[in-house]
Amino acid sequence: MDLTQPTPRITPDSDERRGFRAWLPYQSTDPCCEPVAHIRAENLSIAYEGHQALRNVNLEINRGCITALVGPSGCGKTSFLMSLNRLTDLIQRCQVTGKLHMNELDVLAQTTDLLHLRRAVGMIFQKPTVFPFSIRKNLELPLREHGTHDRMRLNSGIENVLKQVGLWHEVKDRLDRPAQGLSGGQQQRLCLARALVLSPDVLMLDEPCSALDPISSGIVEDLIVSLRGHYTVLIVTHNLAQARRIADHIAFFWSFEGVGNLVEYGTAQTIFETPAHELTAAYISGARG
Amino acid sequence: MSRQSRHVQEYGTTAIIWMAATMVVIPFLWLIGDLLWNGWTHLSWSFVFSAPQNAGREGGIGPILMSTMLIVGVCMGVAVPMGLGTALFLSEYTRHDHVLGRLIRGSLDVLAGVPSIVFGLFGNALFCQALGLGFSILSGGLTLACMVLPILIRTAEESFRAISREQRLSAAALGLSQPTTIRTILLPAAMPGLLVGGTLGLGRAFAETAALIFTSGYVDRMPESLMDSGRSLAVHIYDLAMNVAGGNPNAFATALVLVGLLLIINLFSSWIATRWTSLNQLPA
Numbered sequence: 022m023d024l025t026q027p028t029p030r031i032t033p034d035s036d037e038r039r040g041f042r043a044w045l046p047y048q049s050t051d052p053c054c055e056p057v058a059h060i061r062a063e064n065l066s067i068a069y070e071g072h073q074a075l076r077n078v079n080l081e082i083n084r085g086c087i088t089a090l091v092g093p094s095g096c097g098k099t100s101f102l103m104s105l106n107r108l109t110d111l112i113q114r115c116q117v118t119g120k121l122h123m124n125e126l127d128v129l130a131q132t133t134d135l136l137h138l139r140r141a142v143g144m145i146f147q148k149p150t151v152f153p154f155s156i157r158k159n160l161e162l163p164l165r166e167h168g169t170h171d172r173m174r175l176n177s178g179i180e181n182v183l184k185q186v187g188l189w190h191e192v193k194d195r196l197d198r199p200a201q202g203l204s205g206g207q208q209q210r211l212c213l214a215r216a217l218v219l220s221p222d223v224l225m226l227d228e229p230c231s232a233l234d235p236i237s238s239g240i241v242e243d244l245i246v247s248l249r250g251h252y253t254v255l256i257v258t259h260n261l262a263q264a265r266r267i268a269d270h271i272a273f274f275w276s277f278e279g280v281g282n283l284v285e286y287g288t289a290q291t292i293f294e295t296p297a298h299e300l301t302a303a304y305i306s307g308a309r310g
Numbered sequence: 311m312s313r314q315s316r317h318v319q320e321y322g323t324t325a326i327i328w329m330a331a332t333m334v335v336i337p338f339l340w341l342i343g344d345l346l347w348n349g350w351t352h353l354s355w356s357f358v359f360s361a362p363q364n365a366g367r368e369g370g371i372g373p374i375l376m377s378t379m380l381i382v383g384v385c386m387g388v389a390v391p392m393g394l395g396t397a398l399f400l401s402e403y404t405r406h407d408h409v410l411g412r413l414i415r416g417s418l419d420v421l422a423g424v425p426s427i428v429f430g431l432f433g434n435a436l437f438c439q440a441l442g443l444g445f446s447i448l449s450g451g452l453t454l455a456c457m458v459l460p461i462l463i464r465t466a467e468e469s470f471r472a473i474s475r476e477q478r479l480s481a482a483a484l485g486l487s488q489p490t491t492i493r494t495i496l497l498p499a500a501m502p503g504l505l506v507g508g509t510l511g512l513g514r515a516f517a518e519t520a521a522l523i524f525t526s527g528y529v530d531r532m533p534e535s536l537m538d539s540g541r542s543l544a545v546h547i548y549d550l551a552m553n554v555a556g557g558n559p560n561a562f563a564t565a566l567v568l569v570g571l572l573l574i575i576n577l578f579s580s581w582i583a584t585r586w587t588s589l590n591q592l593p594a
Contacts, residue, residue: 108479113405139485150480153499162494163484215484 059084059253060105060223065119067100067109074100075281077119080272087245087254089264089289092274092304097281098257101274102225104128105255106142107135123223140167143216143252147228149208151200151215156192159200159211160218167219182214186244206237213244224248226256230263242267261305265293273301345569349562357563362530365554366546371564373532377447377540378516380533381526384451385458385515390508392455393462398492400463401470414463422460429457430524438525445539450526454518458511465510469503470496502583509579513572519544543568 060082067075075097082088090098100109105128109115121128128138140163152159160179169175179196183189188210192203200211209229216224226245230238246267248254258264264271271292273285285292285301296302303309356370363369396414404411433453443449473496481491497504519542527539528549541549547564550557 106483108482111479111482136485136487139483142483144480144483146476146480148476150474150476152477152481152495154494162490163486166484166486166490212480219484 057084058082059124060255061120061122062101063120065101065104065117065121067097067104068116068118069100069112070114073280078283080283080286082253082255083270084253085250086269087249087256087267088270088272089268090255090257090272090274091259091261091264092281092284093276094259095279095281096274096276098274099227100281102144102227102255102257105223105225106139106144107133108139108144110135136167140219141221142223142225143219143221145209145212145216145224145226145229148232149205149212151203151208151211153201154199155197156200156203156211157196160215163215163219178218182218185217186210186214187240188214204237206233206240209233209237209241210244213241222253224252224254226254228257228259231259265289273298273304275300275304342569345562345566348559349564349566352559352563353566357560358567361532362546362560365557366530366550366560367554367556368560371543371546371560371567373530374541374543374546374564375567377526377533378542380447380536380540381450381454381522381542382512382515384448384536385454386508386512388452389455389458389462389511393459393466393507393511394504396459396463397466397470398496400467402488402492402496418460418463421456422464425520426457426518427520429453430521432456433521434524443537445525445527445529446537447526447533447540448536450522450540450542451536453521453525454515457518457521458514461514462507462511465507466500466504469500469507472503473499498586501586505579505583505586509576512575516568516572516575517544518542519548523548543571 058081060080062078062080065075065078065080066073078097078101090101092098103109103112104117104121105123107128109117117129119129123138123141126138127133152162157179160182161175164175164178169178180189180193183192188207191207192211200208203211209232213229229245230241233241242263245254245256249269256264256268268289271285271287271289272283273292273296274281275284276282285296285298287297291297292301293305296305300309358370358375359372360370361372362374400411400414430453433449433456437443437449437452438445443452477495477499478491481495486494522542522545526542526545528541528545529539530541530546531538533540543564547561547568550561550564
C-alpha cells in the first residue's frame with residue numbers, strides 16, 4: 022500500500038445510514054457504549070496560515086464513549102479537539118472547513134453561540150491550567166459566568182465536583198487557599214472539576230497525564246474511566262498502554278508529508294488486535310512512530 | 311593553557327565583574343550620602359508642610375508638595391486607564407503583526423525617545439494655548455501623561471503577553487467572555503508587571519522638570535484648583551539651585567524629600583508585587 026496517499030475509504034456493505042457512513046474510514050461495527058453518534062465530522066480540514074494541518078477527517082464519535090486519539094506529534098490531534106469547541110477561532114489565520122455536528126448543532130456555523138458551545142464542551146490541557154486565585158474561585162468563576170450566583174448552589178456545585186474528582190477530602194479545609202499551591206496531579210484534577218462543574222456533554226482531554234508523575238497519572242486515569250457513560254470523552258494520548266486500558270474507540274492519526282490524516286478508526290479491540298491498516302499495525306507494535 | 315594562567319584568567323574575570331558591579335552602586339550611594347549630608351539638617355515636619363518664603367530660601371515646600379501630588383495625580387489618572395486600554399488592545403485584540411499594532415508600537419518607541427523639553431513645548435502649544443488651559447496643574451499633568459504613556463503601555467503589554475497561552479485557552483474553553491477573562495484572569499496575572507510599569511511611570515512623572523516649566527509653571531502658592539499654576543518639587547529644586555542665590559540648603563532638603571518619595575513608592579510597589587505573587591503562589 023502506498024502510505025503517502027490519503028486515507029483509503031471502505032464502504033460498509035450494509036448500513037442504514039450509508040449516506041454518511043460511506044465516508045467513514047474502517048468504521049468498526051460493534052459500538053461498546055450507546056451506539057448513538059454524538060459528534061460527527063465530515064471532510065473536516067484544518068489549515069494554519071494556508072498550511073494544511075489536518076485533511077478530510079470523517080469521524081463519528083459515540084455518546085458516552087471514551088475515544089482516544091493516538092498518533093505521533095504534529096498529526097493534527099490537538100487541532101481536531103480545538104475545532105470541536107472552536108478554540109481554533111482564537112488562533113490567527115486558522116481555517117476550519119468541512120462539516121462538524123454535535124448532536125444537531127452545527128459547530129462551525131457562524132451563528133453558533135460560542136459561549137454556550139464551550140460550556141457544553143469541557144477541555145483539559147496538557148499542563149494543568151489553574152487560574153492564579155483560590156481553589157473556590159477557580160470553580161466559582163465558570164459557574165458565575167454562566168449565571169449561577171446563589172451561594173448555596175455555588176457551594177453545593179463545588180462540593181459535588183470536588184467529590185467527583187476525589188479532591189474534596191484533600192482540599193475541603195483550604196478552599197480559599199491559592200490553587201497554585203496544589204500538587205501537579207491535584208491541579209489537573211481541579212481543572213477536571215472546573216470543566217465538570219458546568220455539566221458539559223463532551224469532555225476533551227489533551228494529553229492530561231503527560232505532565233504528571235505515574236501515581237497522579239494513575240489517579241487521573243481512573244477518574245477518566247469513571248466518566249464513561251456520563252460524558253462523551255475524547256482523549257489525546259501518546260501512551261498507547263493508557264489508550265488500550267481506558268478507550269472504547271481509537272482514532273489513529275498519521276501525518277503524510279506534514280498533513281495530518283485520520284488513518285483508522287474503530288473499537289480499541291479491533292485497533293489493537295486486528296488493525297486494518299498496516300501503518301496502524303506498525304504504530305501499535307512500536308515499529309513506527 | 312597552564313594551570314596558573316587559567317587561575318589568573320578566572321580570578322581576573324571575577325575581579326572585573328565585581329568592580330563593574332561596585333562602580334554602579336558607588337554613584338548611587340554617593341548621591342544619597344551627599345543629599346543626606348547637605349539636606350538632612352534642614353529637613354523637618356514644618357519644612358515639609360509650610361509655605362516657602364523669600365523665594366524659597368526660607369520656609370518650606372507645603373504648596374509645592376501639594377502641586378506635585380496634583381500634577382502626578384492628573385498624570386496617572388489619565389495615563390493609567392489609557393495605557394491599560396491600549397496595552398489590552400495591542401495584546402488581546404490585535405494580532406502581533408497587525409498594521410495598526412505596528413503603527414502604535416512604532417510611535418510609542420519614538421515617543422519614548424523624545425526629550426522631555428520637547429514634550430514641554432508640545433504641552434505648552436497644545437494644552438496651554440490651543441486648548442486654553444493656560445499654565446496650570448491640568449496642563450502639566452496632561453503633558454506628563456503623554457510622556458509616561460509609552461512606558462506604561464510597553465510594560466503593560468509585555469506583562470499581558472507574558473501570560474501563558476494555555477491560561478487564555480482554558481478561560482475560553484470554559485466559555486468565559488473576553489471581558490471576564492480580562493478582568494478576572496489577565497489583569498490579576500499581569501499585576502506585578504503592571505505595578506512595575508506604574509512605578510517607572512510614576513517615578514518619571516515625579517522627577518520631571520523640563521516638561522513642567524512650560525506647562526504647569528512656577529507659581530509656588532498653594533493651588534486652589536487644577537486650573538491654578540503650580541510648581542513641582544523638581545522645578546522647585548531647579549529654581550532654588552539655578553536662580554536663587556542662597557537657595558542651595560533648601561534645594562538639598564527638597565531633593566531629599568523627592569528622592570525619599572521615589573524610594574517609598576519603589577519599595578511599596580515591589581512589596582505589593584511580591585505580596586501579590588506570594589498570595590497566589592505560596593504552597594497551601
